Amino acid sequence: MATLMPVSEVTVCPNYVGGEWVESRSTRKVERRNPANFNDLIGYTPVSTRDEMREAIAAAERAYPDWRDKPAPKRGKILLRAAQLLEEHKDEVARLLTREEGKTVAESLGELTRTTNIVEYISGEARRLSGETLPSELPRNFAYTIRQPLGVVGLITPWNFPVAVPVWKIAPALVCGNTIVWKPAGLTPFISRRVVEIFAEAGVPPGVLNLVQGSGAEVGDELVEHPTVRAISFTGSNEVGQGINAKAARHLKKVQLEMGGKNPVVVLDDADLELAADNIIAGAFGSTGQRCTATSRVVVVESVADALMGLLVERARKLKVGDGTEPDTFVGPSVDGRQCEKVEEYLEIGRREAKLAAGGERLRGGVYDQGYFIAPTIFDHVPITARLAQEEIFGPVLSVTRVKGFDQAIDAANNVRYGLTASVFTRDANRVFEAAERLEVGMVHVNSPTVGGEAHVPFGGIKATGFGEREVGSTAIDFYSELKVVYIDYTGRKREGKLY
Numbered sequence: 385m386a387t388l389m390p391v392s393e394v395t396v397c398p399n400y401v402g403g404e405w406v407e408s409r410s411t412r413k414v415e416r417r418n419p420a421n422f423n424d425l426i427g428y429t430p431v432s433t434r435d436e437m438r439e440a441i442a443a444a445e446r447a448y449p450d451w452r453d454k455p456a457p458k459r460g461k462i463l464l465r466a467a468q469l470l471e472e473h474k475d476e477v478a479r480l481l482t483r484e485e486g487k488t489v490a491e492s493l494g495e496l497t498r499t500t501n502i503v504e505y506i507s508g509e510a511r512r513l514s515g516e517t518l519p520s521e522l523p524r525n526f527a528y529t530i531r532q533p534l535g536v537v538g539l540i541t542p543w544n545f546p547v548a549v550p551v552w553k554i555a556p557a558l559v560c561g562n563t564i565v566w567k568p569a570g571l572t573p574f575i576s577r578r579v580v581e582i583f584a585e586a587g588v589p590p591g592v593l594n595l596v597q598g599s600g601a602e603v604g605d606e607l608v609e610h611p612t613v614r615a616i617s618f619t620g621s622n623e624v625g626q627g628i629n630a631k632a633a634r635h636l637k638k639v640q641l642e643m644g645g646k647n648p649v650v651v652l653d654d655a656d657l658e659l660a661a662d663n664i665i666a667g668a669f670g671s672t673g674q675r676c677t678a679t680s681r682v683v684v685v686e687s688v689a690d691a692l693m694g695l696l697v698e699r700a701r702k703l704k705v706g707d708g709t710e711p712d713t714f715v716g717p718s719v720d721g722r723q724c725e726k727v728e729e730y731l732e733i734g735r736r737e738a739k740l741a742a743g744g745e746r747l748r749g750g751v752y753d754q755g756y757f758i759a760p761t762i763f764d765h766v767p768i769t770a771r772l773a774q775e776e777i778f779g780p781v782l783s784v785t786r787v788k789g790f791d792q793a794i795d796a797a798n799n800v801r802y803g804l805t806a807s808v809f810t811r812d813a814n815r816v817f818e819a820a821e822r823l824e825v826g827m828v829h830v831n832s833p834t835v836g837g838e839a840h841v842p843f844g845g846i847k848a849t850g851f852g853e854r855e856v857g858s859t860a861i862d863f864y865s866e867l868k869v870v871y872i873d874y875t876g877r878k879r880e881g882k883l884y
């Protein structure tokens with residue numbers, strides 16, 4: 385069980401504006417309780433006002449010239465210090481993450497490690513913000529390109545990776561010389577505060593990184609609509625992302641959207657079924673299925689479907705569901721009541737559309753009455769067009785669809801609007817390469833789970849999942865910088881002829 389915060393320490397989470405922690409002037413606030421233990425009141429998220437968001441944007445605008453002019457390697461050094469602090473504080477930060485979001489402590493530590501790796505990697509990019517030198521068509525002329533920051537950028541982030549996702553935006557934005565206003569998810573205010581504290585302690589100057597808590601429709605919208613903000617990097621649901629894109633387009637803002645997924649694992653007839661089952665279970669039920677990259681569908685070739693189902697059901701039934709601070713817990717709670725109800729609705733839909741093979745209910749009794757716990761659930765014989773196979777559920781629910789062979793498997797895997805990640809299990813090298821080519825996703829995994837990614841490797845999806853430049857890796861720099869071209873003529877003479 386998590387240690388409870390004494391009542392006297394329960395606070396309204398402050399905003400961070402111009403280097404000061406300030407209480408929101410709004411009287412509206414939303415309670416945040418531990419999703420694994422309703423008795424644990426963590427505190428309140430303020431519903432900050434549009435005025436408060438405008439003040440944060442103004443602070444970022446004031447801080448911009450000095451930060452832009454600081455040599456990039458010096459900015460990188462501050463990030464390296466942030467990486468060290470993240471490492472030093474990882475146990476304490478991981479416990480807060482588990483308490484607020486619900487994932488297991490092991491998963492929280494994994495998120496912290498990935499975050500630290502990303503910041504370390506990006507801090508090195510500070511010494512590589514390079515352009516190109518290009519030969520000219522003219523004698524004694526040449527051209528070169530340089531990278532310059534955009535100005536004030538707005539970051540809007542979800543609750544499910546409340547450290548990694550914000551930081552993989554903050555780090556490249558800072559290294560490129562931008563200043564930031566960050567609007568985190570309302571469900572994870574205190575972990576957002578902790579992230580900002582770490583960057584401030586690392587030496588990020590006042591006004592360079594600002595944090596405003598509140599609702600998406602109010603302060604999030606103000607960030608998107610405000611003319612000073614030159615770019616928006618958003619991670620969250622498809623519905624919200626599309627709306628943001630439409631609004632930002634009116635201001636010709638640069639936009640990057642990473643949204644939902646409906647990620648398939650394709651299991652072919654020559655697959656190592658034990659390996660496939662282990663990886664499917666990890667991808668489907670790890671983080672309670674609340675990952676954009678979670679495995680939500682299995683597409684299996686009919687001849688091995690019964691054998692695979694046997695392995696999956698056996699494993700799913702053994703998973704321990706509970707408080708993420710318990711060492712043997714594998715599946716934590718849904719993040720809040722609304723998410724839990726949404727998953728329960730899909731359990732009902734699933735019963736109508738397919739055959740229930742494991743789980744299928746909210747868990748009740750004892751400690752389960754103190755949190756939002758759902759049994760790891762598997763539906764078999766799910767039609768390709770069923771809602772269960774098409775819509776993002778974001779919970780511990782797996783759909784299994786049976787197909788005749790390789791081509792049908794690829795078609796079924798691609799038959800969704802999303803395109804984030806996919807896995808294929810096979811021992812056939814030819815099929816590995818063909819699947820990697822034909823799967824309509826941003827990231828393909830072979831004989832490994834749909835989840836995960838490395839600090840220096842681009843991350844993102846296609847179709848209704850991703851829009852704009854990829855996050856993480858060197859491509860992150862492309863989003864947070866503009867390319868400027870410079871032509872130099874060192875003839876000292878009036879140009880004859882070529883002027884076009």
Ligand code: NAD
Nearest residue numbers: 541542543568569600601604605620621624642643644676
């Ligand atoms: P959400 O879309 O409800 O909210 C995301 C953020 O947008 C929050 O900070 C929210 O307050 C803000 N927001 C809401 N309405 C807004 C508006 N009108 N204007 C501006 N901002 C607004 O998503 P969520 O429930 O927090 O997160 C879960 C979703 O995130 C899932 O769909 C998941 O797949 C997706 N996700 C995607 C990735 C990825 O990299 N592809 C990673 C993590 C999560």
